[in-house]
Amino acid sequence: MLTRSLSYAVVALIVMTGGVSAQQSADPQVTQGEETDSENLLERFSEESERFTQSEGEALYRTTCQACHMEDGEGSAGAGAHPPLANNPKMNSKHFVAGVILIGYHGMPGFSGMMSDEQVAAVTNYVRTRFGNDYPDPIAPEQVEALRPPDDSD
Amino acid sequence: MAMTPFHPSRRQLLAMIGQVAGAAAMYQAMTSLGFAAESGYSGEPDLQGPRGRRRVLILGAGVAGMLAAYELRRAGYAVKILEYQDRIGGRCLTLRGGDRYTEMGGHEITCDFEGDGYLNPGPWRLPVHHRAVFDYCRRLGVPMQPFINKNNKAYLHSATAFGGQPQRVGHVEKDMRGHVSELLAKSLNQGDLDETVSVEDREKLLEGLKEWGVLDSNYRYRVSDELGDVRGWEIRPGGGLMPDKKPSQPIDLSPLLHSGLWDQLFNFHDYLFEPPMFEPVGGMDRISDAFAREVADVIQLNARVIRIAQNENSVTVSYEDGGRGGTVHQETADWCICTIPLSVLVQLEVDCSDAMRKAIAAVPYASAFKVGLEFRRRFWEQDDWIMGGISYTDLPLVQIAYPNYGFLSDGPAVLQAAYDTSTAGRTFTYSWSTMTPQERIDAALALGRRIHPQYDTEFMSGTSWVWHRVDWSLGCYGEWTDDLRDAHYKTLCEIDHRLVLAGEHCSHIPAWLEGSFLSALDAIRRLDERENA
Numbered sequence: 001m002l003t004r005s006l007s008y009a010v011v012a013l014i015v016m017t018g019g020v021s022a023q024q025s026a027d028p029q030v031t032q033g034e035e036t037d038s039e040n041l042l043e044r045f046s047e048e049s050e051r052f053t054q055s056e057g058e059a060l061y062r063t064t065c066q067a068c069h070m071e072d073g074e075g076s077a078g079a080g081a082h083p084p085l086a087n088n089p090k091m092n093s094k095h096f097v098a099g100v101i102l103i104g105y106h107g108m109p110g111f112s113g114m115m116s117d118e119q120v121a122a123v124t125n126y127v128r129t130r131f132g133n134d135y136p137d138p139i140a141p142e143q144v145e146a147l148r149p150p151d152d153s154d
Numbered sequence: 155m156a157m158t159p160f161h162p163s164r165r166q167l168l169a170m171i172g173q174v175a176g177a178a179a180m181y182q183a184m185t186s187l188g189f190a191a192e193s194g195y196s197g198e199p200d201l202q203g204p205r206g207r208r209r210v211l212i213l214g215a216g217v218a219g220m221l222a223a224y225e226l227r228r229a230g231y232a233v234k235i236l237e238y239q240d241r242i243g244g245r246c247l248t249l250r251g252g253d254r255y256t257e258m259g260g261h262e263i264t265c266d267f268e269g270d271g272y273l274n275p276g277p278w279r280l281p282v283h284h285r286a287v288f289d290y291c292r293r294l295g296v297p298m299q300p301f302i303n304k305n306n307k308a309y310l311h312s313a314t315a316f317g318g319q320p321q322r323v324g325h326v327e328k329d330m331r332g333h334v335s336e337l338l339a340k341s342l343n344q345g346d347l348d349e350t351v352s353v354e355d356r357e358k359l360l361e362g363l364k365e366w367g368v369l370d371s372n373y374r375y376r377v378s379d380e381l382g383d384v385r386g387w388e389i390r391p392g393g394g395l396m397p398d399k400k401p402s403q404p405i406d407l408s409p410l411l412h413s414g415l416w417d418q419l420f421n422f423h424d425y426l427f428e429p430p431m432f433e434p435v436g437g438m439d440r441i442s443d444a445f446a447r448e449v450a451d452v453i454q455l456n457a458r459v460i461r462i463a464q465n466e467n468s469v470t471v472s473y474e475d476g477g478r479g480g481t482v483h484q485e486t487a488d489w490c491i492c493t494i495p496l497s498v499l500v501q502l503e504v505d506c507s508d509a510m511r512k513a514i515a516a517v518p519y520a521s522a523f524k525v526g527l528e529f530r531r532r533f534w535e536q537d538d539w540i541m542g543g544i545s546y547t548d549l550p551l552v553q554i555a556y557p558n559y560g561f562l563s564d565g566p567a568v569l570q571a572a573y574d575t576s577t578a579g580r581t582f583t584y585s586w587s588t589m590t591p592q593e594r595i596d597a598a599l600a601l602g603r604r605i606h607p608q609y610d611t612e613f614m615s616g617t618s619w620v621w622h623r624v625d626w627s628l629g630c631y632g633e634w635t636d637d638l639r640d641a642h643y644k645t646l647c648e649i650d651h652r653l654v655l656a657g658e659h660c661s662h663i664p665a666w667l668e669g670s671f672l673s674a675l676d677a678i679r680r681l682d683e684r685e686n687a
């Protein structure tokens with residue numbers, strides 16, 4: 001909920017990660033750390049605007065799925081919900097998971113235009129073997145290709 | 155007997171013209187009166203009102219729900235709004251110093267702005283042809299100020315062009331115009347276009363191109379005092395014994411083409427962004443506040459709708475009091491207008507036709523985020539002469555918008571320091587959405603300092619908003635495609651027994667307030683017709 005706090009004037013800027021804050025940049029040692037940290041952070045962005053350039057399942061998860069399904073695939077619920085990917089029997093089907101990533105599901109947008117078959121396979125295999133999931137049957141890029149809608153030019 | 159002077163309303167006047175002179179004349183008159191053409195808005199709804207006591211239950215206290223409640227009550231219906239949040243306004247909101255918001259995933263967004271600057275996380279600018287929004291703002295007393303969308307002094311920036319140095323919007327625009335004029339003049343002079351352009355037209359065109367592109371006597375786009383008057387000066391004309399003026403140097407065509415800055419100019423092209431644009435004075439939530447002044451007494455907050463049941467005569471809505479897991483209550487009414495975003499509605503139990511269920515499930519929600527940063531001083535005005543407007547970049551922050559209020563004031567001011575939606579097909583907004591609130595601020599600083607190095611010394615605090623971490627909208631707006639519209643749009647908007655949907659998603663103007671307004675107006679009109687059928 002949006003709340004107005006009375007104490008805001010005295011709330012100091014709390015730097016959770018090594019943030020680029022005005023207080024810190026005075027200290028050369030911290031500045032060193034900051035640069036590395038913000039560099040790591042900036043690596044989360046794709047190098048191209050229209051396609052994801054990351055290739056590993058984990059990197060792809062951290063830059064897409066994590067937005068909604070959260071850090072550990074736990075999801076989140078309020079008025080509406082982002083379903084968990086942990087402890088979710090629907091993860092049983094690799095075709096379902098890859099299909100959802102390609103074409104979306106209800107409010108979730110699809111990523112077919114922004115990810116190659118290899119990338120969709122990598123992130124599918126990642127989420128099906130993490131967060132307590134341990135499915136033994138990986139999906140191959142060719143199987144992803146077969147799931148793409150016909151008019152999908154990749 | 156006193157004579158009552160006859161002051162016909164615009165609607166009556168039009169009807170009279172229509173009767174006397176026919177439809178074409180009426181349409182002409184409508185255009186003269188400012189109706190038609192520009193937006194589906196045709197003035198206040200002309201509702202007949204209920205036949206007896208009729209209760210309408212409205213779900214969601216965004217602008218669509220509140221507009222529906224306002225007009226239906228004026229027409230004599232009994233109305234009630236159920237709203238999930240502990241605040242009104244839905245996506246039409248503003249963050250100011252002191253605000254706190256816990257987003258999905260449990261992170262707290264803090265806003266500790268010390269000055270009077272603010273961040274509009276959602277809607278922030280209005281084109282004048284959005285007639286319904288402007289008319290309601292006028293009627294409900296929401297003062298407007300100009301919103302500078304295009305500022306020729308703002309920057310276009312590419313990390314990989316011109317050594318990362320930003321270029322002014324006006325320079326890029328004028329140089330492209332000059333180079334294209336030169337090329338066209340060359341073709342005309344070489345006779346390349348003789349088959350398409352007659353001799354007389356050719357002369358006119360050449361004359362015009364010379365003026366438009368500021369070409370020299372040989373039809374070349376070159377530095378000159380005339381160009382200085384159009385493009386600006388390297389040494390500006392001064393007073394007294396100040397140095398002589400010197401015109402600025404145009405950028406060559408090839409580097410300009412390869413820089414991508416020309417493409418960035420197209421950000422200003424759409425009809426939707428045509429100047430002048432406007433914004434409410436003091437923040438976008440002044441619009442939702444204005445509706446709340448009219449209908450707050452019928453809004454029940456903290457009511458999470460979970461089920462919409464209906465039969466031929468009535469509708470029963472179940473909701474949890476105090477949010478997910480709260481005690482379940484029910485409300486029954488004759489009609490229900492549901493403005494809950496489809497991304498959320500699809501997860502609720504709704505009695506409606508299969509086709510409508512499919513429509514509700516069909517529309518993905520676009521991703522969007524914003525970061526706002528407060529700085530000690532307006533360095534963009536003081537150092538860079540950017541008074542309002544927007545700079546664009548190919549960095550993942552995509553754009554920096556400068557405040558269009560408080561010009562030249564001392565003390566802190568707020569930039570909308572990063573904003574993108576997935577509309578243009580860019581990946582960046584997803585990546586921003588994966589970050590914690592602190593990480594978003596860090597990233598906006600690390601990227602933005604490449605355009606405004608003053609960030610390093612002037613930063614005070616920041617805030618942000620990620621639309622996919624908002625549990626009551628699960629995204630920014632309904633991202634229709636032509637195919638989806640063909641398959642589902644009509645069904646989605648039709649009255650299903652006692653239920654009709656409204657809101658941004660039930661319009662041809664997605665992600666604009668006008669779409670929500672028109673959708674609500676159309677829904678109540680059809681509901682009122684059904685009631686009186």
Ligand SMILES: Cc1cc2nc3c(=O)[nH]c(=O)nc-3n(C[C@H](O)[C@H](O)[C@H](O)COP(=O)(O)OP(=O)(O)OC[C@H]3O[C@@H](n4cnc5c(N)ncnc54)[C@H](O)[C@@H]3O)c2cc1C
Nearest residue numbers: 214216217218238244245277278279459657658665666667
């Ligand atoms: C990033 C962004 C930029 C935008 N820019 C502009 C702009 O510049 N100009 C412009 O005109 N428009 C803009 N818009 C569009 C504008 O914000 C929307 O069109 C409008 O605010 C939507 O209003 P609505 O009433 O249709 O929906 P909402 O405002 O979303 O109202 C729906 C209400 O339903 C409530 N709700 C949800 N679930 C439940 C439940 N289970 N039970 C009860 N209540 C529930 C919600 O809390 C919410 O209050 C922008 C939107 C975004 C996100």
